[in-house]
Structure formats: C-alpha cells, structure tokens
Amino acid sequence: MVVDDHAIVRRGILAYVDTVADLQVVGEAADGQEALAELERRRTLEVPLPEVVLMDLQMPRLDGVEATAAITRDFPGVKVVVVTSFGEVERVHAALAAGAAGYVLKDADPDEVARAVRAAAAGEVHLDSAVARRLTRRMAGPPAGLGKLTAREREILTLVAQGNSNRDIARILVISERTARTHVSNVLTKLQLSSRTQAALLAIREGLIPPPG
Template sequence: MTIKVLLVDDHLVVLKGLRFFLQTQSHIELVGEAQNGEEALQKINQMHPDVVLIDVMMPKMDGIEATRHITQNYPNIKVIILTSFSDQDYVLPAIKAGAHGYQLKDVEPDILVETIEAVMDGQKKLHPAVTNQLMTHMVDDEKTIDILTSREATVLKHITYGQSNKEIAAELSISEKTVKTHITNIFGKMEVQDRTQAALYAIKHKWFD
C-alpha cells in the first residue's frame, strides 16, 4: 500500500531535504507541501494525505493548533510532529492535541520511515527524548494497579510490551472487540487518553515489576 504524505514546515531547506528522501521510498508518495498550519489544512482538502509530517513553530498557525484541527476533523489522518524541540512546552501540548508520532529533526531516515509505517498501523512512535519528557512530567496522583480488574491489568501489561489489539486478542484467546472494551475501561480508570500514556504510567510506577 502506498502511503500518501503531506509535508508542513516553514523552512524551505527542510522541505527540500525531506522531499528528496521521501521520493526515494517506493511505498511513500509525497502528495504536497505547506509552510504553515493554515496552508496545511487547505492542502489536506485537496490532497487527502494519509500522514501529515508537521513542524511545531510556524507562522499563521503553529503545528500544535494544526494538529488539533486535523485530529478533530480528519480522524483517519495520522499526524507526526517533526521538530527541533523536545521540551515539555511542546511535547505535552502536541500529544494532547492528538499527535500520533513525535520525532526530532535529527532522527535517522530509516527511523522516520518506521514512524510513518507505525502510525499507519495504529501505533504511537515517539523519539526517546520525548518519551523521557512524558515520563518525567506525568502527573502522579498515586493510582495503583488495584484500580484495574485482573483481566484489565493483563491487557495493560501486554500494551506495555507494545503489542497491538490483534496480538493481545490472540495471546489471551479473546476477540479484538473485547480487547477494545478492556482498553476503554483502562483509559477511563487511569484517566489517560491513549495506550502510550497508559503504558508510560504503568512503567513509571513499576506496576509490573
């Protein structure tokens, strides 16, 4: 399957470099470029990308606000933040806005491709520095694993292994629909928004040590 990508960055040299690299990937099609969030939203309506690679700091509309618009209005489009900033002032708002991936511009090209493929597969893909920021700044409200049922805890443990819903279902001999129900309950009890936050919280608080 060809993955259609829209690039969004206000630095022309960055766009040129990304354009050159992505055009070498047989399974990735570069469908358009934009230099700010407003232009990106216009291009989305025209180009219908699968993935948007977007910077954070841009004129007119920044990447975080654009991400919020995209995830709310185009839920099937995956958004990957590609920026130079890894501090919490950018990381946390981007994740809360719904970004599916967050990579720094020093990322190796093959890791960038892996990130694009991962988000298309429904996974989150974060730069290690970003993961550290999330783990450091997650609010500690003293939740314990006891808030979960034994089955929910088992599902969460598999989430920390990076397994997909399909893999968890096969491992536990249950349906994917049942896995999704457990995950919805887990998110509600843990007060998190996605599996990445749930996994990071469980790891940080040593729920499965």
C-alpha cells in the first residue's frame, strides 16, 4: 500500500511497481486516516492485507508517525517503511519508535525502494545509508547498556543490525527459528527498544557494525 498526500507520487510508485514482477500495489491512500480505514475495510471483508506500507511522514489529518504507530499496534502483520526527505530526519526518530521497519529517501533510486519493500516483507531492516549516518550522529542519551547482553545476545544484535531475519539468524547460528525469535525479543527488551530498526541504529552507534554505505 502506498500512502502519500501527493497523487503524483502515488502514481509514480504505481507505474514503477507495474514493472517489477514480484511487487504489487494492493491499495493507496492520501493520508494516515484513509490508510487505516482501508486496512480496516480489507480486514472486515477478509481481503488479504498488504505486507508492506510505504508511508509518507508529512500528511494532513493523520501524519505518518501517528499512522505508523496505529498500524503496528492494530495490524501487527503489516510492516511500515517510511519514505522521508532530509528535512524530515527528526521525524524519523519518532517513526522508528512507533515501529517503522525501515526508511528510504524520497529521491532514492526506484530499485532501492523495491529492496526496502522486500526486506520489510522478509522481517528484515532496510536503512537508507545517508539518513542512517545523520541519525546516528544525532542520537543522544546514555550508553546503550550493551553490558546487559550475554555474548550470544550481542551476536544476535549484530546479526539483526546486518539485516538478517529470524530465519537467517537461525540458519547462521544453527538454532531453531523459535529460539532465534526469543533471543531477538530478549535483546529488544533488555535494551528498551521497540523495533529491529532501532536495534540496527544502536548497533551502528555503539560500533558493533559500520554505518551502511
């Protein structure tokens, strides 16, 4: 689903998706309120929900941050990828706290948008490298408290930050997917994080992995 208050942007994404074999737009909305109404309509009619929502941040009525929070709360199976501009970087923090699964710049190459959608659908994290660098430079607050993590949990955090899904982590560490999911949940809880994307940014900030790009 594409959510943006500029019709020309939505038309552009629709035109691009038509050229990508494994992507399909199943809905669109001009703001967050309309997006939530469409998701609720689909659920009521038992129509499949979109796997990923591409979400603009600055919109009338219900903006992208509030809409992201509502979607992750009410439709937990739907992932949100924020589509942002450099001028909205401060809002990205709020969107990540609301549960966004990643973000891309509005002037990103179309192929990067496709990669972000695929990553979110697979339960992975996609960070635009330029925005990630600015966010990590601006991140404030006390140390992350990585000392709370066991050696295995630090390993899990690194793998999450590298964009691995629970299935990937299970394969790499030769553990069950359920165990991997439990480890990831424990890491997020110990570090008081609400999303894998926040975990990735924290790992960059703490030097566990280099910034993307």
